[in-house]
Amino acid sequence: MKIAVASGKGGAGKTSIAASLVLGRPGSLAMDLDVEEPNLGILLGFEGGTTRPVLQPVAFLEPDLCSACGRCAQVCEFGAIAWFGSGLPVVNESLCHGCGACPLVCPTGAMRERDREVGTIRSGTAAGGPFIEGRLRVGSVSTVRVIDETIRAGTEFKAHDWIMDGPPGVSCPAATVLRAADAALMVAEPTPFGLSDLASVLEVASDLKKPTAIVVNKAGLGERPLDDLCRRFSVKVLESFPFTRSAAEAGALGRCPYGTDADWAARTGRLWRAIERTFS
Structure with a gap:
């Protein structure tokens, strides 16, 4: 299953959730498609690998x-x-x-x-599993080209499950990742801005007819309910991750909370089970 991890805005915790899903399912392909600012490899400890150019x-x-x-x-x-x-x-x-x-x-x-x-593709092994990353060349506007070539290169790994960390927002790069996925997991903050941006990206996923669900990150930071959005787009919340100091510290140090917070790891396990029930 190819799962796009998306968000309506930057800073919602999309990459932390994506990295946690990779760590919670060893052998799944970790794919960083946020090519303008790829950082999934940092949380997964990726180093080295091979690099190839993306030409246009x-x-x-x-x-x-x-x-x-x-x-x-x-x-x-x-x-x-x-x-x-x-x-x-x-x-x-x-x-x-x-x-x-x-x-x-x-x-x-x-x-x-x-x-x-116009960019490069790095690939290799991270956290014991396959990893691939697209990176846009500074000054290039060919974001979609780099994303498409990275997705194409990902097929070489023959992995059953893909975790696709996409760019935030609702522009062409984000839609390109959603279009290539089997299902979409939207990461959102329970704040006014967070829900407004979530509504936008849910609308894109709905237009693309992608099975979609929500993960709430930084729960407790705001108390905006998602009930109206869930009814409007016929989606449900699969899991909530609380706003904690340990998770914030892990991110600041370039680490995934999955490896430093037992509760976070347990919630990731529940999230995988919910994904299988919802999208299988």
Whole structure:
């Protein structure tokens, strides 16, 4: 089963829950798809491994062939090509998504493509099980490309269970991870902001028709009930993790609370059993 661990906002504890699920089910694939700020490997003690580049075709101009017609700039949906009505167009490679439209419409063959590194994939072993991580190159906008390639590389491990630590929010990267999963586990804080962001990500999962459930983290920090949201989206809370000093200290030290807090580990075990009942 491929389980996407998601949240409507950063800081809800998504990665702590994802790491705990990995530690609670030895042999499951730990996959960090929060490629703009991957840190699942920190909590799982990942070091070394192998690294491969993620390449993406980007546009470039052969100026001697260009007729300055401007069609490439007109067709570009991402604003990666600037043209001011005359002269040669200018390509901003950092904005290019490699869609291939500009070479297609260029009448002289002046607009072409070449590979550019937009990120990396690290893989190996962490906490005794398989681990893989996507990492976006600084300055690149090709987040979805890195996520897709990391998911594709994850199939090499042949693992039965995947724990996919996705990016927070409801943008294209988050939706890409949800789309690739069999089920979604939403991590939320019981605070006004937490519930507002939870509603947004539940709506995305509902639109994608993904089986979904909720995990409450930092329970006791706020007392906002989730009953209305659960009824609205036909989901249920599978487990709650209390706000404790020990969990906060573990996170500050780059450790997973699963290994330092017996109650947290017990709750993770109950969460796995609830996942199996709910999504099997």
